[in-house]
Amino acid sequence: CDILILAVTDTAVLEIASSVGIPGHTLTVHTAGSVALSALGRKSNAGVLYPLQTFTKGFPPDLRKVPFFIEATDSRSLTMLREIGDSIGAGAWDCDSLQRRHLHVAAVFANNFANFMMTTGENIASAAGFDPALLHPLMEETMRKALRNGPASAQTGPAVRHDHGTIKSHIELLSFSPEYQKLYRLVTRMIAGHYKRNSR
Amino acid sequence: CDILILAVTDTAVLEIASSVGIPGHTLTVHTAGSVALSALGRKSNAGVLYPLQTFTKGFPPDLRKVPFFIEATDSRSLTMLREIGDSIGAGAWDCDSLQRRHLHVAAVFANNFANFMMTTGENIASAAGFDPALLHPLMEETMRKALRNGPASAQTGPAVRHDHGTIKSHIELLSFSPEYQKLYRLVTRMIAGHYKRNSR
Known part of the structure; x- marks a missing residue:
């Protein structure tokens, strides 16, 4: 065939490329963010087609919106x-290959870590006795603002305001989870550092 | 008047409530997540009306979607x-008042911290030479999935897959920022712990 796209997990790229007998004239491509082009073990007719998107069973994304990095x-x-x-x-x-690995790390923050912060927020709301779905309008608005002018200018909250009283009170409140406290302290310090000149 | 709503910053609630002569029959209300009802210094006709939403100049949210906590x-x-x-x-x-403080912390994670993860992702993409807006379709899809079944079931990425090779490579790649490395390590460990039974 003209092109063979190995849309498989990172470690499988190496296994498949080295074990399957792929004809030399077939353009052989992988789709992984963190795997080098050289992993295909070919000097010609090899490439990378990395979609900057998250894919999950049952959630077909709109491919027309996806940027591909080649x-x-x-x-x-x-x-x-x-x-x-x-x-x-x-x-x-x-x-x-190096730029693509950077993009993959960027995607981990923008997608996986942002998503986990929302999960953590939902867990705290649940623990206080509320339906976590009550946070969904807030999450929706967070994204609407981030997409309009970029997340950097959409930042709000006690850290960006340097509101030390509220920060201290939140850390006390999180005493049920030393891990949540650690995360709260680190992210708060990073946000405060990022916005140290302008308080809002 | 019948009702006076003090929609002011946390510390100003105490100042205004104690310095302004508010008639006893006027229902006096504050809107802060982390301030106790008792801060209004009134034994009757006092209340809290906390909107679980983020408000920023120039971004009027759809109030009909906002849950109020009273x-x-x-x-x-x-x-x-x-x-x-x-x-x-x-x-x-x-x-x-205590439940409301918990909700406020939950909102800090779901909104402020999630937003800062997206900012960090954009910074890394920029540093690799790309327009940070290339991440926006990913961010939009992240939210679409989180709102459909909740963020806990939408989680993807190397941490939830326990993909140690990719995690190690990402940490090396972030060597330009010890703070990003620290954040990456902590959140990765938390996600892995959260999903330790099911790998996906």
């Missing part, structure tokens, strides 16, 4: 990947 | 606050 061993392969990114996604961006 | 010194005041929550918001929920 890399290839040769210009003909790169052109093919660019056509794929342009036709099924929001476009294709050139990206070497 | 508390009052007397049942007549509580009835008035319930009517307000029902008529302008998504409803009114009874909530004592």
Whole structure:
């Protein structure tokens, strides 16, 4: 075939690329954020097509909004990947293996860690006796603001206001979980540092 | 007047309530998450009307979606606050001062901390040479999934998969910022602990 896309988990890329007999003329591509192009073990007709998106069973995302980050061993392969990114996604961006790993870490913060902060918020609301879904309008508004002007300018809360009284009271309140306290202290310090010039 | 709503910053609630001569029959209400009802210094006609939402200049939220959490010194005041929550918001929920402080901490995680994770992701993408807005479709999808079944079941990423190779590679990559490394380690450990039984 013309192109073989290995949309598999990171460690499987190496296994499959080295064990399956793939013809030399078949453009062989992986889709992983943290795996180098060289992992495919090919000097030509190899590439990477990394979609900056989260995929979960039962949640088909809108592919037309997804930016693809591409890399290839040769210009003909790169052109093919660019056509794929342009036709099924929001476009294709050139990206070497190191840049792609940085993008993958960025995605971990923006998606996995942001999501876990919402989970933690829901757990605290539940522990106080409330339906965690009562937080959903707040979460929706958080995202609406972040997408409008970027999250950096949407930041609110006691840390950005340098409201030490509220911060102290929150840390006391979290005494039921030393781990939550540690996370609260670290993120609060980071936000305060990030916004140290402008209080709002 | 019938009702006076002190929609001011936490520390100003105490100052205003004690310095302004408010008539005894005027229901006096504050809107702060972390301030006790007792801060109003009144034994009757006092209450709290806490909207679980983030408010920023230039971003008027849809008030009809906002849940209000109410508390009052007397049942007549509580009835008035319930009517307000029902008529302008998504409803009114009874909530004592301690529960409300817990809700406020929950909101700090779900809103402020989630937002800061997105800011951090954008910073890392920028540092790798990309327009941070390329992360916005990912952020939008993160929220869509979190709102559909709750963030706990929407979690993805190397931490929940216990993918130690990727985690190690990410920590190395973040060596330009010991603070980002510390945050990455802590949140990864918390997610892994939260999902220790089921890998996905």
